[in-house]
Amino acid sequence: MSKIALIGAGNVSSHLASIFTKKGHTITEIYSRKLQNAAALASSFAGVVPTDRLDFSESKAEFFLVSVTDNALENVLNQLVTLPNAIIAHTSGSHPLSIIPQSTQAGIFYPLQTFSKSKEVNFEQIPICLEANNKHNLLLMRQLASSISHHIYEFDSEERQILHLAAVFSCNFSNFLFTISKHILEKNKKEIPFDILKPLISETLEKAFEISPENAQTGPAKRADTAIIGKHLALLDTLFTQNKAINKREENWKKIYDLLTKQIIRFYTK
Ligand SMILES: NC(=O)c1ccc[n+]([C@@H]2O[C@H](COP(=O)([O-])OP(=O)(O)OC[C@H]3O[C@@H](n4cnc5c(N)ncnc54)[C@H](OP(=O)(O)O)[C@@H]3O)[C@@H](O)[C@H]2O)c1
Numbered sequence: 331m332s333k334i335a336l337i338g339a340g341n342v343s344s345h346l347a348s349i350f351t352k353k354g355h356t357i358t359e360i361y362s363r364k365l366q367n368a369a370a371l372a373s374s375f376a377g378v379v380p381t382d383r384l385d386f387s388e389s390k391a392e393f394f395l396v397s398v399t400d401n402a403l404e405n406v407l408n409q410l411v412t413l414p415n416a417i418i419a420h421t422s423g424s425h426p427l428s429i430i431p432q433s434t435q436a437g438i439f440y441p442l443q444t445f446s447k448s449k450e451v452n453f454e455q456i457p458i459c460l461e462a463n464n465k466h467n468l469l470l471m472r473q474l475a476s477s478i479s480h481h482i483y484e485f486d487s488e489e490r491q492i493l494h495l496a497a498v499f500s501c502n503f504s505n506f507l508f509t510i511s512k513h514i515l516e517k518n519k520k521e522i523p524f525d526i527l528k529p530l531i532s533e534t535l536e537k538a539f540e541i542s543p544e545n546a547q548t549g550p551a552k553r554a555d556t557a558i559i560g561k562h563l564a565l566l567d568t569l570f571t572q573n574k575a576i577n578k579r580e581e582n583w584k585k586i587y588d589l590l591t592k593q594i595i596r597f598y599t600k
Pocket of ligand 1: 338339340341342343362363364367396397398399400402403406421422423440441442443444445446
């Protein structure tokens with residue numbers, strides 16, 4: 331069993347703290363730039379020391395998993411002080427291994443999943459993408475990752491960036507389209523619950539994996555049905571665009587419909 335320090339007290343660190351503890355590892359410290367955030371997370375686990383300092387020269391941790399906001403990562407890594415044998419690994423999809431200062435034992439521990447503190451996940455099913463600066467460190471990281479997931483992959487930094495880009499389209503953009511759908515339903519005279527879309531969204535996901543997303547496409551854009559498309563664009567105008575002062579956030583949703591529709595038509599035009 332390993333000793334692990336978690337750098338960051340956000341979504342990813344919260345889930346890592348739970349799963350590593352559940353699997354019998356020891357979380358030694360949790361760092362946050364705000365001590366109260368580190369303390370809030372550490373309080374759920376026995377014996378974890380919360381800290382707002384990045385000097386870990388006294389720490390017994392063998393792994394430092396760095397899960398901070400991407401634009402703070404480089405700065406945090408540059409300030410992090412550990413013993414020379416400890417492995418420092420970050421969890422970012424798009425930052426390369428080389429962001430970790432040389433002369434340290436460096437790795438990547440990228441869990442390909444969307445994490446929010448309030449939603450539990452089944453870690454065993456989550457792909458964990460590893461990279462390390464040498465074979466020995468890769469082996470150690472593989473042992474650690476295998477203790478929490480059945481799906482371990484090795485990708486270099488270039489490949490992981492491709493993976494992250496695909497993940498943004500699949501997860502973040504799809505989720506934003508769900509958000510638009512929910513707001514459209516709320517515009518109805520009698521609010522329609524978002525839950526009504528659950529069977530449709532579930533079937534969309536299932537079908538994409540069963541027959542491939544290209545083969546699964548349906549709808550007015552796939553059929554190039556300009557009459558229906560015109561009606562939808564007009565309805566979006568009525569629902570959101572006409573009252574710009576109130577609906578600042580929604581004023582481009584018609585453009586999103588239009589752009590995606592044109593892209594679908596182009597994709598399926600022989
Ligand atoms: N969430 C996901 O779905 C997901 C999935 C895979 C990988 N990742 C990657 O994992 C990493 C962490 O993501 P997350 O979702 O856990 O982020 P998060 O919930 O936003 O947590 C970010 C952590 O970074 C700290 N932080 C923010 N700005 C900072 C600064 N300027 N200096 C020092 N610390 C700072 C925050 O500290 P405070 O508590 O003080 O605000 C917090 O502890 C990112 O590299 C992300 O790309 C995320």
